[in-house]
Amino acid sequence: MGEYVARRLLALIPTLFFASLIVFLAIRLIPGDVIDLMLAQNDVASSLDREAIESALGLDRPIFEQYFRWIGSALQGDLGRSLWQNTPVTEQLLDRLPITFELGLLALIVSISIAIPIGIYSAVKQDTAGDYVARSFSLVMLAVPSFWLGTLVMVFPSVWWRWSPELEFTPFFEDPLRNLGHMLPPAILLGLALSAITMRMTRTMMLEVLRQDYIRTARAKGLPESLVVVRHALRNSLIPVVTLIGLQAPLLIGGAVILEQIFAVPGMGQLLLEAVSQRDYPVVSGVFLIIGIGVLLINLAVDLSYGFLDPRVRQQ
Amino acid sequence: MTAIATSEAPVAVRPAKARGPAAELVVRLFRDKPLGALGGVVFLIFLVCGLLAPILAPHGINETDLHHRLEAPSLAFPLGTDHLGRDVFSRILIGAQVSMIVAMAAASLATVISLLIGLLAGYFGGRFDMITQRFVDAWMTFPDLVLLIVVISVVGPGIPQIIGVLALLYGIAGSRIVRSAVISVRGNMHVTAARAMGAGPVHILWRHILPGVMPVAIVLWTTRIGAVILAEAGLSFLGLGVPPPAPTWGGMLSGAGRTYMYLGPWLALAPGLCLAVVVYGVNVLGDALRDLLDARMRGAR
Numbered sequence: 001m002g003e004y005v006a007r008r009l010l011a012l013i014p015t016l017f018f019a020s021l022i023v024f025l026a027i028r029l030i031p032g033d034v035i036d037l038m039l040a041q042n043d044v045a046s047s048l049d050r051e052a053i054e055s056a057l058g059l060d061r062p063i064f065e066q067y068f069r070w071i072g073s074a075l076q077g078d079l080g081r082s083l084w085q086n087t088p089v090t091e092q093l094l095d096r097l098p099i100t101f102e103l104g105l106l107a108l109i110v111s112i113s114i115a116i117p118i119g120i121y122s123a124v125k126q127d128t129a130g131d132y133v134a135r136s137f138s139l140v141m142l143a144v145p146s147f148w149l150g151t152l153v154m155v156f157p158s159v160w161w162r163w164s165p166e167l168e169f170t171p172f173f174e175d176p177l178r179n180l181g182h183m184l185p186p187a188i189l190l191g192l193a194l195s196a197i198t199m200r201m202t203r204t205m206m207l208e209v210l211r212q213d214y215i216r217t218a219r220a221k222g223l224p225e226s227l228v229v230v231r232h233a234l235r236n237s238l239i240p241v242v243t244l245i246g247l248q249a250p251l252l253i254g255g256a257v258i259l260e261q262i263f264a265v266p267g268m269g270q271l272l273l274e275a276v277s278q279r280d281y282p283v284v285s286g287v288f289l290i291i292g293i294g295v296l297l298i299n300l301a302v303d304l305s306y307g308f309l310d311p312r313v314r315q316q
Numbered sequence: 317m318t319a320i321a322t323s324e325a326p327v328a329v330r331p332a333k334a335r336g337p338a339a340e341l342v343v344r345l346f347r348d349k350p351l352g353a354l355g356g357v358v359f360l361i362f363l364v365c366g367l368l369a370p371i372l373a374p375h376g377i378n379e380t381d382l383h384h385r386l387e388a389p390s391l392a393f394p395l396g397t398d399h400l401g402r403d404v405f406s407r408i409l410i411g412a413q414v415s416m417i418v419a420m421a422a423a424s425l426a427t428v429i430s431l432l433i434g435l436l437a438g439y440f441g442g443r444f445d446m447i448t449q450r451f452v453d454a455w456m457t458f459p460d461l462v463l464l465i466v467v468i469s470v471v472g473p474g475i476p477q478i479i480g481v482l483a484l485l486y487g488i489a490g491s492r493i494v495r496s497a498v499i500s501v502r503g504n505m506h507v508t509a510a511r512a513m514g515a516g517p518v519h520i521l522w523r524h525i526l527p528g529v530m531p532v533a534i535v536l537w538t539t540r541i542g543a544v545i546l547a548e549a550g551l552s553f554l555g556l557g558v559p560p561p562a563p564t565w566g567g568m569l570s571g572a573g574r575t576y577m578y579l580g581p582w583l584a585l586a587p588g589l590c591l592a593v594v595v596y597g598v599n600v601l602g603d604a605l606r607d608l609l610d611a612r613m614r615g616a617r
Contacts, residue, residue, distance in 0.1 A: 018454030026466050139603075143596035145546055147553045148588030151569050155584045254459030258550055272462065273554060276469040288458070288466050295457045 100267035110191025119202025141196035246302025352604020358597030429487025434494025
């Protein structure tokens with residue numbers, strides 16, 4: 001197991017390097033006239049001039065030096081300062097990260113509790129009407145954009161019943177119930193969107209396992225079907241589903257960006273969009289980097305738990 | 317028409333093997349995968365409507381008519397009017413045009429990029445492949461939408477930028493699928509034979525490997541169309557996609573129109589419904605093609 005962990009950690013290094021390079025180069029693409037635009041767009045900019053912005057972004061140095069300075073301070077937890085608010089980017093991120101994390105966690109719970117039971121049902125009752133309905137539901141959910149569902153949830157209850165979702169954020173530790181009241185609608189929508197994929201995968205994995213020899217043996221022993229499914233098949237098909245949930249981390253975060261915007265959740269997504277509209281590039285690159293590292297760490301955790309759950313993986 | 321005739325009398329039509337592979341694929345699609353075929357037809361309808369939008373639209377897209385503000389759907393305005401009295405139906409049609417142009421261009425370009433990277437990495441392997449794969453790993457770490465938002469914030473909004481960025485995003489991600497297809501084709505006898513006869517790498521890639529990878533590329537292209545449509549709509553919804561005077565489905569659900577949806581709820585319906593229907597169509601078409609083409613590849617092995 002120790003060797004497996006070490007190998008996983010080593011494999012992470014080149015990916016982290018390329019990820020940081022992507023973040024760095026994306027921001028480096030800023031054409032010079034954007035800085036003029038930044039100056040024109042923001043009144044506060046009077047205190048900043050072209051050179052100040054260039055040095056804040058580090059654009060005034062050779063590109064290699066820029067990269068190593070940037071990654072060097074990033075490794076020490078310093079992601080620079082916001083151009084307009086002049087607060088450290090790390091501080092802003094720490095304010096927003098828990099909120100997006102909560103949204104993501106709630107969405108994941110919603111997604112799992114919908115997708116896994118229905119996925120199993122769909123596989124066990126393959127090619128019945130129920131399976132067909134479940135599969136159609138997941139195909140439809142894959143096509144429906146979450147921002148449209150979000151818009152519908154905002155508009156129609158208000159038109160029909162004069163009720164609309166809460167749009168004021170309350171920190172969880174101040175009033176957990178109000179906080180959940182605000183977070184649940186976007187979490188449910190996000191969870192629904194994710195459940196479409198998880199359901200498909202659970203079904204496929206379950207079908208694969210149900211076809212294996214040991215399942216036939218279990219049935220031949222005369223075990224009741226429910227025991228075969230729950231004790232024998234489910235355990236083995238859930239392992240790949242754990243990996244799958246890890247693979248969904250990028251989808252979860254991408255979806256959160258849009259839903260945070262609709263439901264006024266002050267998370268990472270909203271921070272990113274605010275920073276983009278103000279052209280606050282240190283913040284943009286900070287959020288971008290943290291999201292990338294976050295996804296990589298989630299995948300690492302999933303890989304490790306996968307190795308822990310399935311001894312075959314460790315030996316590869 | 318031929319497709320319907322085929323489904324009624326498959327045995328009689330079977331000997332007509334003279335059809336090209338593309339036509340045969342269409343026939344098999346209609347015969348074996350009716351839902352996928354339906355999806356294809358839905359997509360084609362949207363495509364044609366999008367391309368003919370300027371002719372089909374009954375009203376000008378920016379033609380404001382303050383006497384007809386926020387009118388519910390009627391004969392004159394099939395999908396109602398918005399807060400400036402603009403005809404929603406006409407705007408939906410032009411929105412389809414924007415959506416289809418972006419989807420076709422970005423998905424095609426993305427497939428070409430995937431093919432280029434996948435062919436080179438898969439065929440030559442070695443260190444080049446290793447570095448490319450680590451880069452693709454890192455690239456796929458970032459959520460699509462986040463990557464799009466960041467790059468668009470730098471290069472600015474606009475149709476060519478959107479197409480370029482979407483093509484790059486899905487092109488790099490898709491190269492992984494092409495690569496694994498190349499690796500499986502590379503081991504085939506006919507490739508080894510060609511190499512033994514002294515064929516150069518360009519010739520082998522073009523004549524012997526590319527045709528084997530084409531089914532994968534077709535499926536990739538189809539599934540990318542749906543992804544591109546949703547991504548463009550999401551970006552336009554956030555105000556980072558196609559800039560405002562041009563109507564887009566995503567844009568129609570956001571911005572100024574949003575506050576008026578409470579007075580005219582129909583404004584919230586049409587754009588999202590169009591998105592869902594067209595993406596559903598492309599997705600089931602993609603699934604059907606995957607089933608058909610994968611089965612064929614299995615048969616060939």
